[in-house]
Amino acid sequence: MNPEAAPPAPPAPLDADIVCTGFGPAVAGFLLTLTRGLQQPEMAAVESRAIAGLPPQVVCYERADDISFGVSGVVTRARAIRASLPDLDPSAIPLAARVREEKLLYLLDPLGATRRPAWMRLADQVCRALSGVLGVEHEALALPWIPPFLHKGDGFIFSLGQFNQWVGQQVMMSGLAQVWPAAPVAAPLIEDERVAGVRLAADGSEVRAALTVVGDGPVGAVGRQLDEHFGMPAGHRRDEWAVGMKMVIDLPESCALEEGTVWHTIGYPEPEIFGFLYVHPGRIASAGIFVPSWMDSPVRTSYRYLQHFIQHPCLWRHLEGGRLRSWGAKSLLESGRRGEPCLAGDGYARIGECSGSTNVLTGSGVDEAWLTGTLLAESVLELLRKGEPFTRQNLERTYVARRRASWLEHESRVAEKARNGFQWGLLPGFLGMALAGLTGGRIAWPRRSGERRPKRLADYYAGRLSRAEIERAKARAEAEARPLHDLLMDLCGWPPVQYDGQLLVSHQDALLMGGKVQAPAEFPDHVIFRSPQLCRDCEAHLCVEICSGEAIRVSQEYPAGPPAFDREKCVHCGACLWNCPVSNIEFCAAPGGLHSAEN
Ligand SMILES: Cc1cc2nc3c(=O)[nH]c(=O)nc-3n(C[C@H](O)[C@H](O)[C@H](O)COP(=O)(O)OP(=O)(O)OC[C@H]3O[C@@H](n4cnc5c(N)ncnc54)[C@H](O)[C@@H]3O)c2cc1C
Numbered sequence: 154m155n156p157e158a159a160p161p162a163p164p165a166p167l168d169a170d171i172v173c174t175g176f177g178p179a180v181a182g183f184l185l186t187l188t189r190g191l192q193q194p195e196m197a198a199v200e201s202r203a204i205a206g207l208p209p210q211v212v213c214y215e216r217a218d219d220i221s222f223g224v225s226g227v228v229t230r231a232r233a234i235r236a237s238l239p240d241l242d243p244s245a246i247p248l249a250a251r252v253r254e255e256k257l258l259y260l261l262d263p264l265g266a267t268r269r270p271a272w273m274r275l276a277d278q279v280c281r282a283l284s285g286v287l288g289v290e291h292e293a294l295a296l297p298w299i300p301p302f303l304h305k306g307d308g309f310i311f312s313l314g315q316f317n318q319w320v321g322q323q324v325m326m327s328g329l330a331q332v333w334p335a336a337p338v339a340a341p342l343i344e345d346e347r348v349a350g351v352r353l354a355a356d357g358s359e360v361r362a363a364l365t366v367v368g369d370g371p372v373g374a375v376g377r378q379l380d381e382h383f384g385m386p387a388g389h390r391r392d393e394w395a396v397g398m399k400m401v402i403d404l405p406e407s408c409a410l411e412e413g414t415v416w417h418t419i420g421y422p423e424p425e426i427f428g429f430l431y432v433h434p435g436r437i438a439s440a441g442i443f444v445p446s447w448m449d450s451p452v453r454t455s456y457r458y459l460q461h462f463i464q465h466p467c468l469w470r471h472l473e474g475g476r477l478r479s480w481g482a483k484s485l486l487e488s489g490r491r492g493e494p495c496l497a498g499d500g501y502a503r504i505g506e507c508s509g510s511t512n513v514l515t516g517s518g519v520d521e522a523w524l525t526g527t528l529l530a531e532s533v534l535e536l537l538r539k540g541e542p543f544t545r546q547n548l549e550r551t552y553v554a555r556r557r558a559s560w561l562e563h564e565s566r567v568a569e570k571a572r573n574g575f576q577w578g579l580l581p582g583f584l585g586m587a588l589a590g591l592t593g594g595r596i597a598w599p600r601r602s603g604e605r606r607p608k609r610l611a612d613y614y615a616g617r618l619s620r621a622e623i624e625r626a627k628a629r630a631e632a633e634a635r636p637l638h639d640l641l642m643d644l645c646g647w648p649p650v651q652y653d654g655q656l657l658v659s660h661q662d663a664l665l666m667g668g669k670v671q672a673p674a675e676f677p678d679h680v681i682f683r684s685p686q687l688c689r690d691c692e693a694h695l696c697v698e699i700c701s702g703e704a705i706r707v708s709q710e711y712p713a714g715p716p717a718f719d720r721e722k723c724v725h726c727g728a729c730l731w732n733c734p735v736s737n738i739e740f741c742a743a744p745g746g747l748h749s750a751e752n
C-alpha cells in the first residue's frame with residue numbers, strides 16, 4: 154500500500170423513505186401489507202421524499218445469505234396471516250399443510266437417564282402400571298385433552314424458510330420494495346435522539362430514511378443497540394430465553410404418520426425440554442426441541458438432546474430409517490410482554506420478536522410477528538396518506554394504538570405471568586401455565602425475585618455423580634478440547650448415539666446436510682469474548698456447551714482460557730449471547746451462517 158495514497162473516501166449515504174432490518178415474518182407481513190397498500194388509488198399521489206417523482210423508496214436488509222433463512226417449527230393458527238391472505242392455499246407454498254391431527258404427548262423416560270423430579274418418576278410408574286387403562290403406548294401418554302390456548306387445530310404447518318421465500322417473491326414482484334440478502338445492518342443511526350436510518354456492516358455505508366423498521370428478531374444487533382440507547386420501559390427486562398433446534402427429516406417408507414400431524418411433547422429428553430413433530434406434505438417432517446434458559450443443567454447441549462429426542466420410542470418407530478434433509482437452530486425470546494421494548498420513537502418502530510411479540514403461553518411467534526408488521530404497515534400508510542411525519546407521537550397514535558387494541562395485546566396480557574412458575578420448579582411451572590391459560594391470566598404463579606439460572610456442576614449432579622467423577626470428566630474434556638456434556642451425559646447413563654450416516658449423524662456432518670454454513674472472509678469475527686479473565690474464571694463454559702454449531706470450543710492452546718471461536722461453523726443462533734452468565738459475549742451483526750431454505 155502506498156503510504157501517501159489518500160485514505161478511501163467513506164461510502165456515499167443512500168437515501169430511502171423506509172429502511173427495514175431483517176426479513177422474518179414480521180417484516181414480511183409489513184412489506185406485503187405496505188406494498189399492497191401503496192398500489193391502492195388513494196396512495197397514487199404519495200411521492201418519495203428521498204427521490205422526487207418516484208413512489209416511496211422502501212428497502213430491506215437481511216443479514217443471512219437468503220431470505221429463506223428462517224428457522225422455526227412452524228405450526229400456527231395463522232389468524233393474522235389469513236386475514237392478510239384470505240385465499241391462502243397451502244399447496245402453493247412448498248412444505249405447507251393444514252393441521253389435521255394434533256396431540257399433546259407426555260413422554261416417559263425409557264432410559265432412566267433424565268433428571269426427573271420424584272413426582273415425574275411416580276407419574277412414569279403410574280403410566281406403566283396402568284398402561285392398558287390409560288392407553289400408554291411406546292412409552293408415551295397422549296393427554297386426553299389439549300388446553301384451548303395450546304390448540305393449533307385450525308391452522309397450518311409451514312417451513313418458515315419456504316414461507317418467507319414465498320412472501321418475499323410477492324413483495325419483490327410488486328416493484329415497490331427491494332429486499333437485499335447478505336446485507337447485515339451493523340447499527341442504527343441515532344442523531345439527536347431520533348433514528349435517521351442504519352449503517353451497513355459490509356462497508357459502513359449509511360442508509361438514511363424517514364422511518365427505520367426494526368424487525369431483526371430475538372438477538373438482532375440493531376434492536377439491542379436501541380435498547381441500550383433508549384432503555385427499556387420501566388419493569389421490562391429480557392431475561393427468559395430458549396434455543397430451538399430442529400431437524401427436517403425425509404420419513405421412511407414404513408412411516409404411517411399423515412401429512413398435517415402435529416405433536417407437542419413434554420417430559421423428554423429432560424423434563425424442562427419441550428419438543429415437537431410436524432408432518433409436511435411429501436413424507437417430510439420437522440422435529441425439534443426447545444432448551445430454556447431456566448433449565449438448571451450447566452451442560453445444556455441441544456444437539457445431543459435432539460438426537461435422544463428423536464430416538465424416543467414414540468417418535469423413533471416413525472423416524473427410524475429416515476434421512477436428515479436439513480437442520481437448524483435459533484434463539485427465542487421468551488420474556489413475552491415483559492420483554493417488550495419501546496415500540497416506537499422518532500424515526501423508528503419495532504416489530505416482531507424483537508418487540509416482545511412472541512406468546513410464551515401458546516408457544517406461538519410467527520403469526521404474532523406477522524400481525525405486528527401488518528399493524529405497522531397500516532399505520533405507515535395512514536401517515537403517508539396524510540403527509541404526517543414518522544414522529545414518536547404519530548407512531549404511538551397509529552401503530553402502538555393499533556397494537557394495544559389488537560388480539561395480540563389481549564393475549565400477551567393473558568400470557569404475561571404464565572411462565573413465572575418455572576422459576577420455582579417444574580411442577581409450579583406446569584401448574585402456572587395451566588392456571589394462567591384457563592383463567593385468562595387472572596390467576597398466575599407469583600414471580601420469584603431472583604432468576605433461575607444453571608446450577609454449579611457439583612450441585613446439579615449431586616447424588617448422581619461424585620465430585621471426583623466430575624473433575625475427571627472436566628480434565629478429560631479440557632485435554633481433548635471437547636465439550637463436557639458428552640462425557641457427563643455418558644456418565645449419567647445416556648447411551649452413546651449410534652451414527653447411521655443418514656439421520657443420526659455427527660454434529661459436524663449435520664452442519665453440512667441440506668445446507669451450508671458460510672462466513673465471508675471480509676468480515677471480522679462476530680462473536681467476541683470481552684474479557685479473557687472472566688472466561689478463565691468461568692466454571693462451566695456454558696457458551697461451549699450450548700453452542701449450536703460447535704463453533705465455540707475450549708481452545709487447545711489455552712484450555713483454561715477464553716474459548717476459541719470458529720465463525721465458519723457459527724449458525725447465528727444467538728444462544729451464546731444469553732447463556733454466558735456474566736454477559737461476556739459480544740454478538741455483532743454479520744452475514745453468513747447456516748443456509749438451508751427448508752428450516
Ligand atoms: C426451532 C423453533 C421452532 C419454532 N416453532 C414455532 C411454531 O411452531 N410456531 C410459531 O408460531 N413460532 C415458532 N417459533 C418462533 C418463531 O420462529 C419466531 O417467533 C418468529 O420467527 C419471529 O419472527 P420475526 O420476524 O420477529 O423474527 P425472525 O424470524 O427471527 O427474523 C428476523 C430476521 O432478521 C435478520 N437479522 C437479524 N439481525 C440482523 C441484522 N443486524 N441485519 C439484518 N438482518 C438481521 C435475521 O437473519 C432474521 O432473518 C419457533 C422458533 C424456533 C427457533
Ligand code: SF4
Pocket residue numbers: 682687688689691692693694695696697715716732733734735736737738
Ligand atoms: S464467554 Fe461466558 S460462558 Fe463462555 S467461557 Fe467466557 S465467561 Fe464462560
Ligand code: SF4
Pocket residue numbers: 680699700701702703704705722723724725726727728729730
Ligand atoms: S457461536 Fe454461533 S452457533 Fe454458537 S451459540 Fe453463538 S451464535 Fe450459536
